[in-house]
Amino acid sequence: MNMDINNKLYKKLSKYSLSEIIEIEKMDRQFIAISDLYKNKNINDDDYLFLLMANALICYQLSGKGEDYWEEFAKTVEAIKDLDDDTELKNFLINFVSQSKNNKRLFNAKQKRIEKFFGFYNAFVGKSKMYYDNMELLAKDLASIMKQDKNAKTIVFAIKMFSYGARNVFGYVNYFPTSLAIPLDSRLEKIYLTYINKSFYTKKDIQTFYVDLSKKLQIPQLHLDALLWTRIDI
Numbered sequence: 001m002n003m004d005i006n007n008k009l010y011k012k013l014s015k016y017s018l019s020e021i022i023e024i025e026k027m028d029r030q031f032i033a034i035s036d037l038y039k040n041k042n043i044n045d046d047d048y049l050f051l052l053m054a055n056a057l058i059c060y061q062l063s064g065k066g067e068d069y070w071e072e073f074a075k076t077v078e079a080i081k082d083l084d085d086d087t088e089l090k091n092f093l094i095n096f097v098s099q100s101k102n103n104k105r106l107f108n109a110k111q112k113r114i115e116k117f118f119g120f121y122n123a124f125v126g127k128s129k130m131y132y133d134n135m136e137l138l139a140k141d142l143a144s145i146m147k148q149d150k151n152a153k154t155i156v157f158a159i160k161m162f163s164y165g166a167r168n169v170f171g172y173v174n175y176f177p178t179s180l181a182i183p184l185d186s187r188l189e190k191i192y193l194t195y196i197n198k199s200f201y202t203k204k205d206i207q208t209f210y211v212d213l214s215k216k217l218q219i220p221q222l223h224l225d226a227l228l229w230t231r232i233d234i
Contacts, residue, residue: 009195013217013227021219022173025226029067031164037074038168043083045169046125051077052165054093054117056158057146058110064102072102086121090114113146120145132166135159136177151181160222176222182210183225190234 016024025031034052041048055073062069076096083089094111097103103110120141124131131138139159143150150156159180167173182188184206192206214221 009191009232010213010216012232013213013219013224016219016227016231018175018219018223021223021226024230025164025223027230028164028226030070030161033067033070033074034161034165035168037077038165040078042078042081043089046128047083047089049128049162049165049169050121050124051089051093052161053142053158054089054114056161057117057142057154058093058097058103058113059157060154061105062102063104069100069102072100086118089121090118116146128166129170132163132170132174135163135174136179138162139177139180153183153185156180156222157183160225163222176220178214178220180220180222181207182214182221182228184210187234188228191228191232194234 038048043051055070059066059069073096077083077092080092083092093114097110097114098107123141131141139150139155142148142155142158143152146152146155148155159176160183163174163176184203188210189206192201192209196205196209198205210221210224214224217224219227
């Protein structure tokens with residue numbers, strides 16, 4: 001790793017404290033969407049948090065911007081009045097995705113993921129605060145039910161959206177575990193290439209880059225995500 005180039009990125013990010021990053025996260029349109037949903041929700045807290053994770057797990061290969069998709073999702077949930085059990089929640093989400101403006105692709109695969117994830121419903125209900133206080137355990141259990149690595153992009157993104165929602169439910173901020181990876185996407189890859197001049201690299205190289213940066217800044221990777229999205233131009 002070229003530490004001289006890496007230090008340029010470090011200097012840009014090192015001026016932000018963890019408390020400042022939390023305030024930046026509050027300006028995320030996705031955070032705002034699910035916070036507005038919480039204020040206007042017609043489902044209980046556990047169902048609210050479970051539905052956020054279920055939606056995050058199918059939040060890939062979008063046909064629109066992620067922020068637009070979460071706003072569409074939140075407004076649609078608010079308009080539904082009869083989500084009384086896990087079957088109704090599951091059927092709602094499947095029907096929503098089938099008609100979504102911003103998540104049209106790979107519907108069959110996403111429907112299967114929804115159905116698989118709802119196998120976790122009974123194990124989750126009543127334990128949401130326990131999971132908020134131990135998000136590493138939640139990542140492990142999500143990975144188990146979805147048969148993925150706990151640092152897979154959709155798993156860690158589900159943890160991120162769960163945490164956003166849990167801040168509304170429980171009224172306090174619990175920082176992300178340092179062990180959870182940043183959800184890698186094309187923007188983070190471009191940032192990597194901007195600050196590390198390599199003609200050949202692997203996904204592992206990118207992951208290592210953000211692990212090292214997170215450790216140097218003493219900012220958990222999932223919180224670092226907000227800074228990289230909002231404070232770094234590429």
